[in-house]
Amino acid sequence: MQENEPQNAAFYWSTTFVRSLFEEGIEHVVISPGSRSTALTLAFAAHSGFKKHVAIDERSAAFTALGIGKYTGNPAFLVCTSGTAAANYYPAVIEAAQSGIPMIILSADRPPHYRGLGASQTIDQLKLFGNYPVFFHEVGEPDTHQRSLNRLKLAASQAVQQSVQKEGVAHLNFPFTKPFEPDQKYLRQVEFENEKQSRRPSPKYSREDGEIEMGETFWSDLISAERPLIVVGPTNKSDRLQFITPLARALDAPILAEPGSQVPTSRHTIQGFDGFLKNETNREELNADLILRFGAQPVSKGVNEFLDKHSEAMQICFMGPNRWVDGSLSSDKQVTLKGPLKIPEVTGAADKEWMKKWRKIEKDFKTFREQQLHPSAPITDGYVFSKVMENIPKKAFTMLSNSFPVRDMSLFGEFDGKDIYVNRGAAGIDGITSTALGISIASEKPGVLFVGDISFLHDTNGLLMAKKIKHPLVIVLLNNGGGTIFRMLPVHQIMSKYTSYFETPQTAKVAALCRAHNIDHTLVSRPEQIIATFERLIQRNGVHVMECMTGADESMEQRHALWNFDIKKDT
Incomplete structure (x- = not known):
């Protein structure tokens, strides 16, 4: 049997595991390239039952998986090589754990005899993510004994069950010894056999419970x-x-x-x-x-x-x-x-x-807000929000970055909250674009991302996944010259330190970044451009960056006016 040949051991082991995962009904896998993970990657690549997404940056990959889990309610798999690759998942692991989003990490590792000796690309990956995962298992090196194979299949079931039912991250660590690549004839044989595997439409584990009756x-x-x-x-x-x-x-x-x-x-x-x-x-x-x-x-x-x-x-x-x-x-x-x-x-x-x-008070506030929101030069964050929100299609999803966007949506306009997504588990600005890409991949429908310039620059590697997006995704980039969220804090009064250490305005050219990633870019600097530009972009497939140049001072003045609305004075 070809699976018993030493060259095929790692691939056979990985194929057994991947087939077990397929039986659990999970669809998406996000793969980052690497050598030590070759067998796992090829096992997924040889199985047409999975939707495969390749992301070279593991941090972006993990947030893409987070977005998929956020939309579907089911975990996406993450595959990476050994060393710091898995460590780059950590921010998304924390966000998933604290917001209750299922995710399953499959990290390749050096075998135990390499550990603690200074071997290249070898770190301590055992329980790498501390207490954040709901399940961890050290899989062990490939072994063709039936008892070992049965344990491997059970690990696949455990990972999915724990991730779904406990709403969190499962981590399985796979140590591999060379050779990783199987005989190509055996690879083709596995591909043929995989086509015969029965499909399960959805995970066999669920959180469904009956209605809760209170006394x-x-x-x-x-x-x-x-x-x-x-x-x-x-x-x-x-x-x-x-x-x-x-x-x-x-x-x-x-x-x-x-x-x-x-x-x-x-x-x-x-x-x-x-x-x-x-x-x-x-x-x-x-x-x-x-x-x-x-x-x-x-x-x-x-x-x-x-x-x-x-x-x-x-x-x-x-x-x-x-x-x-x-x-x-x-x-x-x-x-x-x-x-x-x-x-x-x-x-x-x-x-x-x-x-x-x-x-x-809602009616009076809306009237007051309408008086504050008017075309101006420079345009304000609030004016952009109010105009774009009026024109988001009902079938589209909306993703909000942390800092001001998640607050500005409820401050500046009307919204129906049915399909709005946020990363509020740990409320970081990392991985915002990648999360939106994951939601777009999983939902297969139009989407809008509101993001500030600092958050956008923080996750530019997410743009490498833009080619995967088949439906319209408009990134409304509010470029107000830095992290203006800090203007809400007392540190804003320490002007000698504030700009350099907190607001941190950047000089990166967004248009050039978009060109480098083959992404459509439109600059908006006048109020009359907002609606026409957005309506055009939301009809076009693919990722589009709508960069809105807004005034930081004017935007803050507008926010303060709304925050200071007094029902007894302003009505």
Whole structure:
């Protein structure tokens, strides 16, 4: 048998594992080239049942896998060689772990007898990612004994099961000894055999549970509230919060749904809260007596200050079984939901004026905001957001970078939160473009990424994957000359140090970067160009960078005007 020949050992071992993974129903694999991982790479390459994506930068590869997992709710596989290659996955591992996104890492390694001797490209890869993974397994060197093969197949099942059900990262480490390349005749034989392998349409492991029923005492607390409020931070596919709107309807409660919450717009959702809740007078006027919290810790500073201000109100924090979420330490009760909450036939006792009060301040704030948003030279971040958001197709997804974009969406315009994605697990600016590329690859539909200039430059290697994008992906690059998010902080007053060490304006030419990556680039510097440019690009397949030159000072002035909106003075 050809698989018993020494030259084919690594490839046979890898093929056995890859076939086991195929039976688990996972589709996507992101591969970074390398020598030590040759057998794993060829095993995937020889199997037509996987969608293969090649990324030369492992950090970008990992965030691409994160985007795939974020959209599908299922893990993508990552394949890399030994040494620092796997270490470059670390930022995405942290983000996936803290935001509950499944991901599976298959790292090649030098065999144990090379370790600790200063051998080239050899580091300690055992539990490389510390406590972040939900599963780790040292696979061992290739072995044709049936017991070893059975353990290898089980490891494939364990990795998928743990990653899906525990919503996190699984890491399997594969030590290989040369030769890595199989006999080409055997490679062709494996390719032929793989075509006969039966397909599974979806993973056999799931997080599906029945609806969660709560007792009468729980519901009596909720329906007795006169001023109930629902706050929803960023969520992921496993949270299954489709009951939020029915719950708001039953309690007659306003919903503060942040970008990334996946909560659809309804008559209960309130827009503009990231603006008017920054004002202390407004927070005092909207004094809730019950706050129900879902999803991750809110991004909005106004919402977090609201939670702190209303610490006397009953706050109940609902969370998934694998993530404890209460960064503000303001909740009185914590409820673990292993499935959707069942809403019984109940009617809340909310004050009839409560919802009207929220609606009025929302309306007044929108009117005030409309007065602030006007064409100007230079254009402002807010004006770009307001105009682009009005023209995003309903079928498109939206990805928001951290720093200002994730805040500006809820500050400057109307949005339906059903298909908006954010990286708020660790809230870094690394890998934003790559994450958007992963979502685009998995969703196969148009997309829009809002990103600042520093975040964009931080992940330019993600542009190497642009050729994989078959549908429109418009990168709205807000180039305001640096990391202006720091202008929100007291350090902005230390002007002798601020610009060089914090805002860090860059001189890189985005147009030249785009040309180098064969990516379409359009420069927008006038307000009348925004809509026409965006409408043209969102209809064209592929990645397009729409670089909007905005004024940092003017943009901050606009934000401060909205943050200072006072319901008693401005209406």
